Amino acid sequence: MHAESRRRAARWAGGLVAGSAVVGATVLPPSPAPAEAAGFRKADTGAQITKYTWLNKGKSAFDFLVRSPSLGSTQHVRVLLPKGWKSKSRQSWPVVYAYHGGRDNWTSWTRKRSTDIQALARKWGVMVVMPEGANGSYTNWWNGGRGGTPKWEDFHLREVRQLVERNFHAGGSRAAMGVSSGAQGACTYPGRAPGMFRYAACFSGTLSMSSPGIPALLMYTNMGNNVDPNAIWGIPWIDKANWDAHDPIKLLPKMRSTRFYVSSGTTGKPGPLDNPDTAPWDVGLLSERAIGPTVKAFTAEARRLRVPITAHIYGNGRHSWPYWKRELHTAWPQMMKTIGAKKVK
Numbered sequence: 170m171h172a173e174s175r176r177r178a179a180r181w182a183g184g185l186v187a188g189s190a191v192v193g194a195t196v197l198p199p200s201p202a203p204a205e206a207a208g209f210r211k212a213d214t215g216a217q218i219t220k221y222t223w224l225n226k227g228k229s230a231f232d233f234l235v236r237s238p239s240l241g242s243t244q245h246v247r248v249l250l251p252k253g254w255k256s257k258s259r260q261s262w263p264v265v266y267a268y269h270g271g272r273d274n275w276t277s278w279t280r281k282r283s284t285d286i287q288a289l290a291r292k293w294g295v296m297v298v299m300p301e302g303a304n305g306s307y308t309n310w311w312n313g314g315r316g317g318t319p320k321w322e323d324f325h326l327r328e329v330r331q332l333v334e335r336n337f338h339a340g341g342s343r344a345a346m347g348v349s350s351g352a353q354g355a356c357t358y359p360g361r362a363p364g365m366f367r368y369a370a371c372f373s374g375t376l377s378m379s380s381p382g383i384p385a386l387l388m389y390t391n392m393g394n395n396v397d398p399n400a401i402w403g404i405p406w407i408d409k410a411n412w413d414a415h416d417p418i419k420l421l422p423k424m425r426s427t428r429f430y431v432s433s434g435t436t437g438k439p440g441p442l443d444n445p446d447t448a449p450w451d452v453g454l455l456s457e458r459a460i461g462p463t464v465k466a467f468t469a470e471a472r473r474l475r476v477p478i479t480a481h482i483y484g485n486g487r488h489s490w491p492y493w494k495r496e497l498h499t500a501w502p503q504m505m506k507t508i509g510a511k512k513v514k
Contacts, residue, residue, distance in 0.1 A: 210335040214238045216328035218336065230279075230287065237328055239309075239320035245275045246329055248337065249290050249297040252513050261340030263508040264296045264333070266325070266366075268307065270349030271394065275301040277348075284494045289501060295510040296339055300329045304394040306387075307347075307354025308415050311403040325354075326362050342508040346370035346500070348493045349456075352431075353417065356467070359427040360420025368507040370430040370500040371417075372493040375460055376467035378402075378416040386459055418467045421474050428507050430500040431468060432481040432492075435461030440486030442495070453487035460488070479503065 209218040214237075221233040229250050236243045251262050267286070269277040278286050278299050290297050305321035333339035345366045347355035352374025359366040375383060384405040391398035403411045413419050434440060437458030439447045447454060464482060471478040481499065486492050505511075 209332070212328040212331040212335075214323070214328055216324075216332065218332060219243065229291065232275075233332075235324075235328060235332060237324050239318065239323040239328055241318040244301040244303075244324070246301065246333075247275050247279065247299040248333065249279075249287055249299075250337075251294045251296055252291060253294070254296070254338065258338060261334075261338045262294060262296045263342040263344075263505075263510040264298055264339040265290075265344045265346060265504065265508070266330075266355075267297055267299045268302055268325075268345070268347035268351030268354045269299070270347070270351050271304050271390065274303070275299050283490045284497055286497065289498070292512060293505050293510045294513050295505065295508070296333075296337070298329065298333050298339065300325055302351060302354065304350075304391070304396065306350060306391065306401045307357060308401060310400050311408060311411055312400050314403070314408070322358070322361060326358060326365065330365075342367060342510075344368035344370070344504050344508050346372070346497070346504070347374065348372045348490075349374060349488065352376075356417040356429065356431070357415055357420060360417065360423040361415070363423045364426055366427050368428050368430075368504045369424075370497070370504055371432075371464075372496045373433045373457060373460055373464075373488050374417075374431075375463050376431065377418040377463035378412055379419070380463050380466060382459065383463060384412070418463075418470050421467070421470055421476055425474070425476055427476070428503070429471060429476065429478040430480075430496075430503065431464050431478065432483065432496045432499075433457055433461045433464040434483055434486035434488070434492070435465070436484050438485045440483070440492070442491035443485075443487050443489075447487065451487065453489050456488035457486060 211217045216235055216237045219234045219236050221231050224230040224232060232245055232247050234243050234245060267278050278284055286297060302321060305319050307321055309320040309322045343366050345355040345358050352371035355369050356371040356374055356376050359369050388398040391401060402415055405412055434457035437454045439445050468478055468480040
């Protein structure tokens with residue numbers, strides 16, 4: 170990289186501020202021009218950072234845009250930085266990759282009504298990376314066996330990972346966590362890329378895609394996302410091999426080096442964090458009733474295979490953030506210990 174490119178790359182952690190965004194209570198005024206991203210190293214696919222935006226005055230959080238060949242589009246990634254992080258440091262940091270649920274986006278984990286992950290993470294020497302997942306089901310789409318875009322697995326496991334490791338000091342000690350479809354992704358990726366993740370925390374995710382009624386449920390859910398559900402994993406009874414290749418429970422033999430935390434409700438009834446008058450046909454209640462048995466099956470199979478797992482099957486409760494926030498706080502200390510993150514003052 171020539172000297173001018175190095176100077177431009179260094180600016181991103183210096184005095185340049187762009188855009189307008191909120192993390193916590195701080196709002197930054199708009200900058201007259203977008204932040205320059207020249208000089209950042211690309212991923213192996215050619216994916217590149219095209220813009221970044223600081224989110225607070227303390228410069229502990231930022232968003233960046235990725236022009237992704239794997240997706241054929243440009244997508245967002247949010248990053249929370251640990252205390253002591255410096256752009257020119259040679260130190261790398263343990264990292265948690267946090268995946269959002271369906272019909273949501275890369276900002277979901279940092280919304281005030283979702284979690285307090287920013288305050289939680291700042292107590293530890295850890296980086297948190299929150300990439301866009303859209304409604305991509307955390308897989309490279311089958312597309313009738315032709316492949317092609319979108320390749321969400323490649324975007325997350327290759328492009329985003331390489332970009333944050335090559336440019337922002339993300340380290341090789343990694344955890345994955347997610348909610349809902351993001352939980353399915355977090356409990357699939359360690360099997361798709363064995364050895365990549367030391368820990369996976371999966372809150373209310375479908376963890377057995379072959380369980381009775383689950384293929385139909387997944388197909389129906391994805392129809393509601395205005396996509397062809399057959400394009401994602403294929404037709405269940407015809408393209409079964411591809412479904413199996415992305416089924417968390419069937420990937421367990423490849424995930425012995427990963428420690429798991431899984432949780433969900435099971436009964437489809439309101440729990441202690443819900444309005445007791447919630448209607449029994451509420452989609453959040455119905456979702457946990459369908460997902461819960463898959464989490465129980467995954468737990469039983471993990472224990473049979475001696476894959477390290479902690480499970481909290483809590484019965485009553487909706488498919489919703491109050492429970493996921495609670496589970497995040499329960500799983501977090503073990504997650505930090507597993508990836509070697511230390512508490513900071």
